[in-house]
Amino acid sequence: PESVPPHSLCCFSSCSSWLPQRVLLRGSHWQSSLLGFRTSLPVRAQPKKKKKVDVKKEQAQKERMKKKLKKLEKAAPELIPIEDFITPLKYTESNRVRSLPALSPEESERRVLLLKKWCLFKQKQDEAEKKAIKALVESQQEALRELQLESEELYQAAILRDEGLFPFEREGPSYTPPLPGYDPPEGKCIDITKVYTQ
């Protein structure tokens, strides 16, 4: 039965494809199904009676999760223990004691003199470093003073911090330069670090 929709102002095309037409033409939002007015698909399933229980269950579940979350968040985060500072047990279990041989007086004399020489060497090294730092700082200050006398703008620009300085990366020096034409064997690295979880 061709029921007339409420607003049939613009039914300009033929009724060959009436289904999509009807969907487009439905002006009222009360007509939710594709079929005509007051018709619906045969429904044999049980009507949804369990709505309340579902909502309650969901709420209860959410609250449980929130409580769990609160409890976990309460616990402070822990730092990963560093294996360097934990002595392995095998070094504390055994009772063996090392017995050192007795030193002759010449040997102990030699050692003491060597120690003194080393102290002096280190002192000289340290003083040289301090002197170098002082010289660097002084020359830098003098250069900045001269720059300030020259032009104020350049001085201000020089004082500003350098954004390109960090991050700064440098590999340590090596004992020997890399061998030319060295063919390393193929292999791979597996990371076996212990993963700690809280």
Added chain:
Amino acid sequence: DALLASHRSYRSRPTHGIGRFKYLLPKEVPKRRKEKVQMKEISAGTEYQYGDINIQMTSHDLCLVEHFAQYVHRLCNRLSIRVNESYAMPTKTNEVLFLEERGSKMQLDAVLTTHQRVVQIRGLSSTFAPILLEVIQSSQPEGVHLLMKQHTEADFKSRLKSRPELEELLAEMS
């Protein structure tokens, strides 16, 4: 009357304070509760000063990297640069396998441990930074990889244990 006034001490009587003894015992230091690991504020620094900077030293040799870290720390103390923290990052262990010349089996070569020490400084002036860099570089030992970068929250988080349950719950909630 006497039952109610059993704990009262008569200040005029010579027996006043006759039961006191706690003042004779040595002072007990209150038990320190476990301090919560909280992230300290990261300063951004001004135009003429850098904020928090991490000097990270990585190496396979433990003693070398420890001594270098101590040297850097003492150097900063001597140059009156404020050192926030000086800590160690967790060690990483790597198993190195190499392919045998004749064969397809991977053979275990060595187990290497990588150690990292971090010295965190604050308030480095822009004019002094290159000088400090120069000094540290000149005394850098062999095999020690130096990295200087700004301190971020991610750096701090990498020191903490991972909490998979918390993350799972958070993912479920949202």
